[in-house]
Amino acid sequence: MGSRLFNLLGGGLLLALGATASQNERGKWVHRKWAGADYSCKCYLGDACWPGKQQWDALNATLTGNLRVDVPPGAPCYNLFQGPLGNVTTYNAAQCANVTAGFGTEQYQIELPAAGLWTYFTNDTCRPTTNPSDTCTLGYYPVLVITATTVGHIQAGINFARENNLRLIIRNTGHDFLGRSVGWGSLVINTHSFQQISFTDSWSGAGGYAGSAITVGAGVQAFDALNKLNALTPPKVMVTGECGTVGIAGGLPQGGGHGPLTNQQGFLADTALEFKVITADGVLRTANEKTSSDLFWGLRGGGPATFAVIVEASYKTFADVPSTGITLNINIANTTLFWQAVTAFTGYSNRFVDNGIYVYYELGIGGQILNVQPIVGVGKTAAQLQAIVKPLFSELDALGVPYQTSTKTFATFYDLYMGLFATEGAGSSALTGGWTIGKADIANNTTGIVEAFKTVLANGSLMVGHIWNAGYGLPRSEWSKSAVNPRFRAASNKLITVIPVDGNAPLADKAAAQYKLTYVVDNALKQAAPSGAAYVNEADPFIPNWQEAFWGTNYPALLKLRKKWDPAGVFYAVSTPGTEDWEQIEYGTRLCKRL
Ligand SMILES: Cc1cc2nc3c(=O)[nH]c(=O)nc-3n(C[C@H](O)[C@H](O)[C@H](O)COP(=O)(O)OP(=O)(O)OC[C@H]3O[C@@H](n4cnc5c(N)ncnc54)[C@H](O)[C@@H]3O)c2cc1C
Ligand SMILES: *[C@@H]1O[C@H](CO)[C@@H](O)[C@H](O)[C@H]1NC(C)=O
Ligand SMILES: *[C@@H]1O[C@H](CO)[C@@H](O)[C@H](O)[C@H]1NC(C)=O
Ligand SMILES: *[C@@H]1O[C@H](CO)[C@@H](O)[C@H](O)[C@H]1NC(C)=O
């Protein structure tokens, strides 16, 4: 659909791209005042520094024609798209039906050039509608998109953004909860076309590791890698997130990347062997334990879109093993009993991680519901896993808690992953936050933690939980090889908080939701679990003291690295190392440095 829509745009719009061309202004910073302060801003359409048509055409030629003016996915449902380059007639019944049907589906949105799956940060100014005379504007979707298919395309995009001081965004699958893959007025480089996958039985590159490995292009998604690994003889697995559609060489390793194998192997970042990247100077580099080893460390959990654009990643792979999954569903009207059940469940978090058990659960979604699906025993028989969970079930029985449960053993972990994890949707709007509870907190303060859960639900937030410990199976000597917060090695129970709020809600409502997330909901969890940490891919970027919350003792080294590899801020993602002076002023639009 994307390309057909783009073709609706006539030459008039493209001419408008050059309307403000001014050769001697190019690359300049733009001075602005906002809320009484002075800022130096990136260059945006309408500023004198914005590149002219000649420059855009030259870029497009270098890109072999892969530059497009962006149009929001919902535009075919509207008569008129009032874009920043002018008005375009966009209504198309068939395409509107298509986007209406696809908007709630992850893979549909992933395939679009610049969509954000969680729409809050697109500003939701053009959702699919049945009323074509409504207003459709670009919101915070990008102005232009490069669909990169070669390393040269990414280099050209980075160089062009750097030379012209444009807001640059790297977009892979668009899963980002924090809005880091969309942005007002930006130029996007889409990496989804980098789909190559290869395997080796004996890694011979740097790092002293000689076992099996996978090498993937920047756009590869977990399910594709897992399917192909499973087809090998004998089948292999790798660390991915619990969600098969998330990319495995974009934001995931740069944030860390936890999943059902994290107890056994650590984060995806812990399994990294090498990255091929393009740094802010436009140079293609190899980063591993020998070459650019500081960069290699930073790319392993030090923050997405911070040090470089990944074009290819190599990871360790592992033998697959028979595995067992258990589900547990509790739905109780009696509030006292419900919280007794939640307290019992939460109290066993340390027991689970001390036995290498991973758990994915949802709390408070659809009512007084605790939906635990699945409890994963990698390499465990049904009898072994049941023995580990038995004390929990005995306690639930003693309390008189009604529940449904099932146990299923699979020939491989892969079969369990495909069989027990529910598919997730796209297109909803919410603010997300989160906090990771440490083992010491569970041991000391389960009651206080459950009180915090009550505060979270009472203040209109939902919760998604993941029980894992990133230090259980990974040898201690490996821990410091990734830049992730060392506190995750003592983690027990990781929560995502979700406050639904419309992307086009009145500004006061948005501010109130953000306040609630930061100062009520996430703050309650932090107070109850002081030994915890925040996970940069699933957290509130405005959490106070984010440097400490996201990276702990690793932060000073990451800040130095950022100054070395991207001193000018060619890349930017909110609350990543070195961005303390940066702000998106004017209601989350212009990216600027505070002077
Ligand atoms: C339904 C769902 C389930 C999830 N489950 C898990 C989970 O189990 N475990 C977990 O750890 N996380 C999970 N996440 C969070 C996930 O880690 C983040 O959303 C992550 O940022 C997605 O990365 P992406 O590259 O696929 O997405 P994108 O939104 O495209 O990119 C995310 C960030 O990475 C940057 N980026 C993307 N590609 C590159 C590149 N090639 N080079 C440099 N920067 C790049 C982007 O600029 C952006 O800042 C989940 C998210 C969702 C929506
Ligand atoms: C880039 O070139 C292609 C192929 O000629 C063209 O279809 C497209 O409209 C151009 N993009 C821009 C922004 O001019
Ligand atoms: C675009 O359309 C809107 C709504 O009809 C109108 O108000 C606006 O003036 C138009 N803009 C341009 C540049 O034609
Ligand atoms: C939308 O259109 C594309 C291209 O024609 C098609 O492949 C896809 O299945 C359609 N999706 C939906 C949800 O209708």
Ligand SMILES: *[C@@H]1O[C@H](CO)[C@@H](O)[C@H](O)[C@H]1NC(C)=O
């Ligand atoms: C973003 O949405 C808010 C309402 O939530 C609106 O006031 C603002 O004008 C929108 N900005 C853009 C650029 O879409």
Ligand SMILES: *[C@@H]1O[C@H](CO)[C@@H](O)[C@H](O)[C@H]1NC(C)=O
């Ligand atoms: C709710 O559950 C509690 C704890 O089991 C019990 O004491 C109480 O009687 C129950 N209330 C009702 C209305 O059933």
Ligand SMILES: *[C@@H]1O[C@H](CO)[C@@H](O)[C@H](O)[C@H]1NC(C)=O
């Ligand atoms: C309780 O918390 C403190 C401080 O975080 C910690 O030192 C202590 O070990 C914890 N107690 C237990 C039993 O884990």
Ligand SMILES: *[C@@H]1O[C@H](CO)[C@@H](O)[C@H](O)[C@H]1NC(C)=O
């Ligand atoms: C336990 O949690 C409560 C919040 O419910 C918090 O006030 C208290 O400080 C926590 N205690 C410890 C030891 O962390």
Ligand SMILES: *[C@@H]1O[C@H](CO)[C@@H](O)[C@H](O)[C@H]1NC(C)=O
């Ligand atoms: C938020 O939670 C606190 C603590 O449970 C509660 O006192 C307060 O009323 C809640 N606020 C709202 C708006 O629900």
